[in-house]
Amino acid sequence: MTTPPPPSRKRVEEHASDVAAILGPVTSTGTESVPIDDAAGRVTAVAVTSPVELPLFRNSQMDGFAVRSADLEDGETRLRVVGEIAARPIEPAELQAGTSVRIMTGAVVPPGADIVVPVEESTVETSPDGTETVVLGAPRSGGERRPGLFVRERGSDVHAGDELLPAGIRLASRHLAVLAAAGITTVEVRRRARIAIVTTGAELVEPGETPTLGQTFDSNGTALAAAVVAAGAEVVRRARVVDDRDALLALLDELHGDADLILTSGGISMGDHEVVRDVLGPLDGWIGSVAMQPGGPQALGAYRGVPIIAFPGNPVSTQLSFEVFVAPVLRRAAGLLQAARGPAELAVAVQSVPGKRQFLRGRRLDDGRVEPVAGPGSHLVAGLAASDVLLVIPEDVLALEAGDAVEAWTL
Template sequence: MAHATVAEHAAHVAALLSPALEPRTESVAIDDALGRVTATSVPCPVDLPLFDNSQMDGFAVRSADLATLPATLPIVGEIAARPSDPLPLLPGSAVRIMTGGVMPAGADAVVPVEDSTDDGASVTITRARSAGEYVRYRGSDIRQGDRLLPHGLRLGSRHLAVLAAAGLTSVPVLARVRVAIITTGSELIQPGAVPSLGQVFDSNATALAAAVRATGAVVAFRSHVLDDRAAMLAALEQAAASADLIFTSGGISMGEYEVVRETLEPLGAKVGHVAMQPGGPQATAVFEGVPVICFPGNPVSTQISFEVFAAPLLRDVGGVAAPARRRRTLTAGTASIAGKRQFLRGTAVGESAVTLAGGPSSHLVAGLAASDLLVIVPEDVTELVAGDSVETWEL
């Protein structure tokens, strides 16, 4: 990939990451599973409801005993909603029952308390009930062995609720992809430090970590290294030991002090240019079997490169919906470089228009933060005028 198009490099990255993104299954506690994606379908281990029970506070009866009305039946006991193994209901009697109480053998209907009068010893019922009325039968919601949840489902609260209702404490979900992030550059210091002239705060570590998490993946390792090959090798070793894939930023240009290129090129890295702006320099490698995707170091280049080449792949595995991509109308024109795909920044104007914002330079990190759209200008377009339709990606 000395020179590649965006589509070619995207396909190359997808192929390189494919083994690392193979779905793996892990079991997580249902209380930790919100937003996770089921790795298999989940069969129901029990009948739900677990047993025949009353849908109302009232009296469990034999419906046949209501053939002649009014019917007055002796109250032979009480069944609350709690552990109980009630005696069978004999013909010609009623038992007081609470919502959720176990239906006694022999009873086949519940008379709601509001449709009855009782003196404590007997109950008088004036309305007939057919068999099954106000009874929640065992298995009437779902039967043991039926599919409780499908494969590939993003778990919301109602799904976790039914897992709990079935007595399950964990659920098989797609394992989160473990990502390592290595930012490079001797000019970078961490936020909170006091910069000397020539030093810049490292925003790429924060940007990549948050962007990775937003796709449903986890950051398993994170480090910043100076322009020092030994330090870079050490960081790569740690990254490869703890993650499924590695992202780096910086150090892949043709200038001097390009630590990523200098470290990985002897190990077979492919370093080159992609016909895009920002984000032209791009590289890939495999380090100890772990794919390494190397982004350029300018903050806007890093962030847009991640969004273009990595985010769609990670979202697919993470079960996270992709931000909307739709066409909008430019409010003003602009020029573009022939042969390069431009990823300009813009802000939405109403439902269908977009205004370019923030300038095209790849250091304009505040401009990017103030934007809410990427505006894509294809390789063969050199001029756009107000009213032209452009593809936009929500950020």
């Protein structure tokens, strides 16, 4: 049975398109150069090439003895030990025929030597005058001792000019390791969108304060800030304002120049004291309803050229609105993977409402099926915390049975 939303109510796809349009300039914010120590989680804006050869010099892969392969016999080989090379700055002399040098992992392999024999495949004999002779037996691992064995040649990993990282890589420790190994100190990354978060309502108090009757803790500021960071953007300011138009305008003036985008929660419903509606309305903003539950009230606008995306104030509505409309755009711009979305089997029957897309909070069971964990109420924050998926019920579906497929969005 199909039940289309009323004409005054936007479809979810329509509002998502409008949000993406207003976010266009926000997500095209250019690039910046950052120190690699501050680059974890950032996304490369351009390909990074190596300025050097890696390894920087011929070095030993093992603790052992550097020798000339031409000196090795088919059976046991005896060579005089003429010195030691540790992993430190040094320019060793050329290794002469019939001699060997004790060498440590990472140390410079001397000219003339073309193989390193591991220390566990050797025995050292010391004569009365202190002369050392290394006795090299057969390789314990089998095979043959060929030239180049356990010698890391200069440039064998990377040549100067080779690409170390492509553009669009989210930098993790393994990426920063190769940059540091090549001596690179800064990297060009996509600049993060700078987002300010404004929660509204005279009833709000900060967590940790003591609420009086009629007051409630502000969870939206904390949740939105975490969601913004997870989506690859930067929170430049968190603020709260009472239901006063002049106070909100003064705050927006403060945020101008610092933020690329302002997210608000609350103040857009149809009652009195709807402060965001009172500000955006005269500025030709859009304030209305989207055919979804929770999160029906939505608004868009701009103040002095800074885009504003306004969410309803109920905590679940705020968080789901961000997840549905804003997170995919920010993640795409930041080069992050999108949250997984796909069909799953329902473990229980569910009911929905006509004309609205339902976003039920749910969890994935051990067998891969999914089930709701809370009712549809937009205030049920504990149910949202217990969920790991959203179960998306289309507008024209009123009920699904156990065993039916449902679209599941990973949270």
